[in-house]
Amino acid sequence: MCYKLENYLNHISTILDELYEQESDLFEHDLCERCIMFRFAYRLQKLYEWTYFVDCEYNKAFKPDENGNYNESSLKWITQPDWTVSNKYIDIIVRDKRVPSNSYTDIICFELKKEWNSEWRDKDKINLEQLTSNKEGFWYGYQYWFALTFWKKRDSCVCDIYKWWEILKNFTFN
Numbered sequence: 001m002c003y004k005l006e007n008y009l010n011h012i013s014t015i016l017d018e019l020y021e022q023e024s025d026l027f028e029h030d031l032c033e034r035c036i037m038f039r040f041a042y043r044l045q046k047l048y049e050w051t052y053f054v055d056c057e058y059n060k061a062f063k064p065d066e067n068g069n070y071n072e073s074s075l076k077w078i079t080q081p082d083w084t085v086s087n088k089y090i091d092i093i094v095r096d097k098r099v100p101s102n103s104y105t106d107i108i109c110f111e112l113k114k115e116w117n118s119e120w121r122d123k124d125k126i127n128l129e130q131l132t133s134n135k136e137g138f139w140y141g142y143q144y145w146f147a148l149t150f151w152k153k154r155d156s157c158v159c160d161i162y163k164w165w166e167i168l169k170n171f172t173f174n
Helices: 007-022 033-047 119-132
Strands: 053-055 063-066 070-073 078-079 085-089 092-095 105-114 144-150 158-163 167-172
Touching: 007 033, 007 144, 007 158, 007 167, 033 053, 033 092, 033 105, 105 119, 119 144, 119 158
Parallel strands: 105 144
Antiparallel strands: 053 092, 063 070, 078 085, 092 105, 144 158, 158 167
């Protein structure tokens, strides 16, 4: 089951409300991104517990082969602007099952950053553009990719939504 973009944005907004209301110490005390990421993913899993599986990317980041099947030797390779290649581990993935079986297993993904940690934003943008594209014959199967930036205040959170290798929408949660 895939939701419409508006549904995903409503779900993200609900989770942000809960985080900033019930766990404000995450932001007030400048806790690390991984803490925020875990709490966000935990709430996302509670929201989707009967429909999707929410997790961080696994040690091996799978991509489908030419037949749409996954295998352990297929990694999500990203070509950087300097033409170096690396594989990408995604902050949060949402799948319809734990172990991928075809190109429709992965539904949506999140890359999370704190506003005060801007050094990786440009690198993430390149990764997001490539992971939502069909460039070089790779298709990773994500319906949307959300680049969510947390600020110290809830009404400043922003999200770039990627689809087909470009920003589909820039959304502010206020």
